[in-house]
């Protein structure tokens with residue numbers, strides 16, 4: 296609570312919580328300080344979560360981020376606030392702001408990424424006078440609600456699910472009634488400056504998803520006005536909709552969930568409302584079930600930290616894969632001997648999205664058919680997926696590479712059989728040109744993972 300006397304100035308560092316509604320970290324900041332500065336740092340050259348592979352966000356990811364930030368900025372403006380967007384590394388820009396404003400408090404959402412954790416730790420060590428606050432905003436449950444310590448996270452998803460699925464998911468918060476004031480003196484031209492720094496290509500094309508909390512909420516509400524949730528379990532494994540515009544075979548919540556434009560608790564609230572009106576069934580339960588998978592990977596990343604990015608994974612397994620640059624290129628471009636893989640990769644490159652079934656197949660192919668080091672596949676998806684989420688991406692890749700949480704060891708999909716089941720008429724393959732440019736894999740030259 297705010298105390299009378301000395302004025303407190305706080306910094307709110309937005310990361311993967313790009314919303315005002317149901318943002319407990321922002322609500323906490325609003326309750327505790329008198330003046331609040333809000334910032335988001337776009338990394339000038341994005342660093343892969345693995346910290347070793349410099350990578351460039353795809354234009355789809357950039358566009359989604361740009362739209363999200365514009366939307367967030369507008370919402371903050373209605374509260375007399377303005378978002379500072381800087382294209383600099385947090386460890387360059389945050390110290391500059393700390394000197395300028397003399398913050399008493401810094402707030403951020405609890406982050407599962409190792410790189411993000413280290414930055415936070417560095418800042419805490421450097422500025423002992425400031426009160427640092429991290430709040431769980433990205434998960435269904437808070438850390439304190441988990442029935443185990445993080446270092447005792449169950450080794451399998453099934454065990455985790457049985458331990459948490461009866462915990463009541465808290466209702467989403469209302470938006471803070473009033474945010475503390477910002478700083479008006481610096482505001483001139485900020486918007487124009489950061490808008491101009493997003494490449495033009497990021498603002499022009501026709502995306503399948505529009506970024507921002509407003510678009511995310513609209514999608515959430517629309518989804519539950521249809522009866523898609525009642526058939527989700529039967530349709531969720533599809534590779535694509537019947538037409539390019541038909542997307543509800545799965546929920547498509549992931550783009551907004553991953554950057555925090557909507558919260559998992561908001562989804563559960565809508566799901567319960569839907570169940571109370573339309574009735575609960577296996578399919579509506581399965582949406583919750585899949586969100587528990589997401590939850591598992593979030594706490595898995597918090598628990599295993601740097602091991603999430605290690606070749607040997609959390610198991611200290613010894614994969615026999617390596618890195619073949621030409622094979623890797625062909626996989627990225629959708630130019631392998633496997634039509635279903637090509638179609639999936641071309642869909643990803645064109646839209647920034649791929650179905651869950653598609654992701655499982657391309658990852659299995661990457662590791663088991665192409666014999667490639669799984670981390671390069673994960674890094675490529677990090678670059679391309681507009682729903683990139685550090686915990687879900689790297690956790691799922693580990694799982695499929697046999698170095699993660701899968702009690703079965705490894706998963707190799709029979710691509711011919713999968714094609715017969717999921718694309719028997721080859722509609723998906725034809726739509727995305729999976730049969731074109733099938734090339735053999737003849738390269739044998741290997742390159743090691745950069746250290």
Ligand SMILES: Cc1cc2nc3c(=O)[nH]c(=O)nc-3n(C[C@H](O)[C@H](O)[C@H](O)COP(=O)(O)OP(=O)(O)OC[C@H]3O[C@@H](n4cnc5c(N)ncnc54)[C@H](O)[C@@H]3O)c2cc1C
Pocket residue numbers: 531545546547548549550552553582585586588589590592649650651652654655658676680682683684685687688689691692695
């Ligand atoms: C190799 C690989 C990489 C992946 N990378 C990501 C990623 O970067 N970001 C991401 O959000 N998901 C990732 N996933 C999980 C899953 O593929 C996507 O969440 C899902 O396809 C998103 O579409 P949807 O919202 O329509 O999912 P739905 O089927 O409608 O599921 C509802 C929600 O449950 C969660 N969910 C579903 N399946 C999974 C899963 N296997 N793991 C974790 N959460 C899940 C998602 O939040 C999703 O939005 C990956 C899966 C694989 C196999």
